[in-house]
Amino acid sequence: MTVTAKPPLKVLLASPRGFCAGVDRAIQIVERAIEKYGAPVYVRHEIVHNRHVVGRLKAMGAVFVEEVSEAPEDRPIIFSAHGVPKTVPAEAKSRKMLYLDATCPLVSKVHVEAQKHHDAGREIVLIGHAGHPEVVGTMGQLPEGVVRLIETVEDAEAFEPIDAANVAFVTQTTLSVDDTAEIVAALQRRFPGIATPHKEDICYATTNRQDAVKAIAEACDVLLVIGSSNSSNSVRLVEVGLKAGAGAAYLIDNAAKLEPAWIEGARIVGVTAGASAPELLVQGLISRLAEDFEVTVEEVAPTRETVTFKLPRVLTA
Known part of the structure; x- marks a missing residue:
């Protein structure tokens, strides 16, 4: 009886990934x-x-x-x-x-910034995606109509403030760093005095996960991102991976959603997870790949995360 050897597959495991x-x-x-x-x-x-x-x-x-x-x-x-x-x-x-x-707490920071700009009498632009709960929450910190949503460079070019010398912008925390930079550049070119966030609004975890994907994407025949389709930061990881040179990229909920045809003939597969996806789903995907391939895993970690946030006192007392 001949046992057919499994084809080799290298998994580049992006880090940081998963929970922020x-x-x-x-x-x-x-x-x-x-x-x-x-x-x-x-x-x-x-x-x-x-x-x-x-x-x-x-x-x-x-x-x-x-x-x-x-x-x-x-x-x-x-x-x-x-x-x-x-x-x-x-x-x-x-x-x-x-x-x-x-x-x-990083979303709360954006809320505080928006309030300060409003108190200072500035017109506020929010860079984000219409309908996303974070955008609804941020716009809902101030009276209706006070915050203007901008989703694209075209929106930034079309925006006409009442007073071009008195404008500020804030951003959704889970956006693509590169895409947002293009929108910000358009706003700053049109309104050189625009007030900017004291510190980048796009959160450290979104940035780190995108940087980790950029570090592996070019080497990957296929990039697999674990996350739900309504997770903004997970969807962005797919976009970032494709832009950074991955041969193909797919967003999947879990290992059961993997289509074998996607990785047919692949030699190197990248794996990451959005900030709301648990690590056990990542390990489940690697186990699923190991059923059909002789898997070797290499973790690629451009940055390390050490951030923690305190729980409300009422739950820790």
Whole structure:
């Protein structure tokens, strides 16, 4: 009996990948709240954009709703990592609900910046994607119509402020660094005095994961990104990988979604995960590849992350 040898496959494993500090904090807030207050605990919107994470928390006793009004007044409600408009905590407060805010501290920083610009009388431009919960939350920090959304370089070219000398911009935290740079360049060319963020709004984790993908993309016949289709930072990783030279790139929820045809004839496959995707899904994908190939794994880590965020005091007391 002849045993056919598996073809060799090199996996370039991008690092950092997967959970960032903001996602880790948000998930812990839900877990600790269930532990402290018992089930059910309500969560407004998906706590993070990952089906696996949401499914696991549902099994623990989290109930996901889209509006505060869908939750009973006598149970805790948690706001997702993406941030919420000011009207949301105001509604919870008016109903005398116990609420916990799992907004990523880096998103909260953008909210504070937008408020400061508004207080200083500047017209505010938000670079981001229409309809994304983070964008809805940031625009909802200020009165309706105060923040102007810009999605493309074309939007930046078409933007006509009331006073060109008194403009500021902030950005969604999960954008492509390179694409955003093009939009910012267009705004700065048109409005040389535009007020910029004190520190880059695109979060360290988004930047680091994109840099890690850029470091492996050119060598990859195929890049596989683990993440959900509604995860902005995961979708950006696919785009960044293709732009940086990957032969092909695919976004998949988990190993079960891998199409064998994608990697037929491939010698080098890149693997990464969006900031809301757990590491066990990455390891599951590598195990799936090992069923058909003789896999060797090389981790490529241009940067190391050491950031952590504190949990709300009410959950740690």
